[in-house]
Amino acid sequence: MSQHLLASARRQAARLSRHHFCTPAQPSAVNGNNAAIAGTATMTDAISAMAGDCHRLLQFIEDHMAECDSLSRAYGLYHIARCVDRADGRNQRSWMVRALEGHRVLAALVADLHSSIEQDDALTPAAFSGAVWAVAKLLTEGGLGGHLEAHPALIDRVADAMRRRLHELTPRQLTTLLWSLSKLPRPLTDVFTDSARWMAEAPASFWEGCEPRSIAQLLAVYAALPSQHVHNTAFIDVLVARLRGRAxxxxxxxxxxxxFALSRLGKRDHVIFKEVADAVMEREMADMSVKDLSRVMVAYSCGAHPKNLPQGFADRLADGIRRDFGRLDCRGLCSAVWTLSKMLPFDHPFFRQLSVFLCGSPQLFRDFTAPDVSQMVLVYANVEAMSLDQDTENQLFALLNRSVRLQLKWLDAQALVDTLWGLSRVRKGLRDHRLLAEAVQHIEGREGKLSNRQLCRLLSALANVEGCVSERSIARVKEAVKGRLGSMGGRELQMVAGALVRLRVRDDDMLMEVQGRERQMRTDKKG
Known part of the structure; x- marks a missing residue:
């Protein structure tokens, strides 16, 4: 190997070590892994020099396969996967994946990894985590093809090796491995359970130097797992404790x-949410990407109580969105609007500007999913408080009603009730009577799937739009409500009583029963 090639390789390795390769969605072998693998031998230096050029890298490894030890081959596998990971655009990535399918070099590297994993001293922890990440990355992109089928026991070998080496791993390497295993074709519940137990009981030395980024990624990995795979939640408390004070x-x-991960895990740690809100207040919203902004919105819609948030936090988030509504996709926009509807008064300028934007972007309504439509209807049920001009209201509800009609058959029973309830609360001039009748028909026969609160909402909605629906539909819902009166709370009974009073066809016997139960409940509460 020429001195010129080695010098070029070392320069390339030095440049690579300055990059940060880890992302929350795909935690890869990061700087620490790269530095640990690189520099162990001249062969790994040479492989570093090829990084970014997949064809050249494959050719080099094929020509020097006999000279490569297990560490160099793991490093080569990692860099091949990184070429795919960093490809510009879907077309280039697809081309790379097609080139890798059935390639003999990749087959040899996977086979070597299979044999090396069983020997704990063959691969360093960094090389091990980097190679496993490469397998997961290539598998999710489709580049492994039949290579993994030739080694059906590889996934089990990886899981066993990881259990044996938990005490050797850094938090970053553990994150890389857990993310990788979560992407493999079959769930490895025991690995995640064992890792969670290890983190809950890990010595303080394990967490020394652990950055907030790694903690956030660990939370994200477990948040993305099915809930039945997260039995031991003590480790989440450990991660939260390590994250506090560092936002x-x-x-x-x-x-x-x-x-976002904490909100999905159901760990609504108000200290963390408050610290993050304070950090957001101190920085420029322009520095936050669209994806990050959307995640914050979703997290705060279900993860923090408004009382815990700093004054002006909601206004700051609103400013970040209304600066350019077009930055968000439909899901992100609906999540943002839903979140802010919980934090801001409906006469806030944000809702007027949003309405003007929506009227000028009719294509958005075609892209709304069923949950998006339901959320937007519930927000715009408060349209009277938004002080919109009549033309904007009419145009907005024409688009919204059309979107509801497109998604009507995809709405589940509860979302259908929410949508009907929202549409029933707007003034008569904005209602689509035929749409309301269709919505009621879709609900018929599904009353048993509704919670008590949803059933009360349905009766209230029917009372609001009584002229659009048949007496038979109202009678069905009343019978369903009557059967559940004994299990309803005070607020639900109040909603039922209000609906019965508004109905033109009065049912005095049922009204008296509801009011009697409500009075008895108040008496019992005082006693």
């Missing part, structure tokens, strides 16, 4: 990943 020094990507 001010973390980047937006880490902050949004952490609160």
């Amino acid at each position: 001010s020094g973390a980047d937006f990507h880490t902050l949004s990943t952490a609160v």
Whole structure:
């Protein structure tokens, strides 16, 4: 190997070590892994020099396969996967994946990894985590093809090796491995359970130097798993404790990943949410990407109580969105609007500007999913408080009603009730009577799937639009409500009583029963 090639390789390795390869969605073998693998031998230096050029890298490894030890081959596998990971655009990535399918070099590297994993001293922890990440990355992109089928026991070998080496791993390497295993074709519940137990009981030395980014990524990995795979939640408390007090020094990507994951895990740690909100208040919203902004919105819609948030936090989020509504996709926009509807008064300028934007972007309504439509209807049920001009209201509800009609058959029973209830609360001039009748028909026969609160909402909605629906439909819902009166709370009974009073065809016996139960409940509460 020429001195010129080695010098070029070392320069390339030095450049690579300055890059940060880890992302929350795909935690890869990061700087620490790269530095640990690189520099162990001249062969790994040479492989570093090829990084970014997949064809050249494959050719080099094929020509020097006999000279490569297990460490160099693991490093080569990692860099091949990184070529795919960093490809510009879907077309280039697809071309790379097709080139890798059935390639003999990749087959040899996977076979070597299979044999090396059983020998704990053959691969360093960094090389091990990097190679496993490469397998997961190539598998999700489709590049492994039949290579993995030739080694059906590889996944089990990886899981066994990981259990044996938990005490050797850093938090970053553990994150890389857990993310990788979560992407493999069959779930490995025991690995995630064992790792969670290890993190809950790990010594303080394990967490020394652990950055907030790694903690956020660990939370994200477990948040993405099916709930039945997360039995031991003690480790989440450990991660949260390590994250507290460090939000001010973390980047937006880490902050949004952490609160989004915590909200999905059901760990609504108000201290973390408050710290993240304070950090958001201190920085420029322009620095936050669209994806991060959307994640923060979703997290705060279900993860923090408004009382815990700093004054002006909602206004700041609203400013970040209304600066350019077009930055968000439909899902992100609906999540943002839903979140802000919980935090801002409906006469806030944000809702007027949003309405004007929506009227000028009719194509958005075609892209709304069923949950998006339901959320937007519930927000715009408060249209009277938004102080919109009549033309904007009419245009907006024409688009919204059309979107509801497109998604009507995809709405589940509860979302259908929410949508009907929202549409029933607007003034008569904005209602589509035929749409309301269709919505009621879709609900018929599904009353048993509704919660008590949803059933009360349905009766209230029917009372609001009594002229659009048949007496038979109202009678069915009343019978369903009557059968559940004994299990209803005070607020639900109040809603039922209000609906019965508004109905033109009065049912005095049922009204008296509801009012009697409501009075008895108040008496019992005082006693």
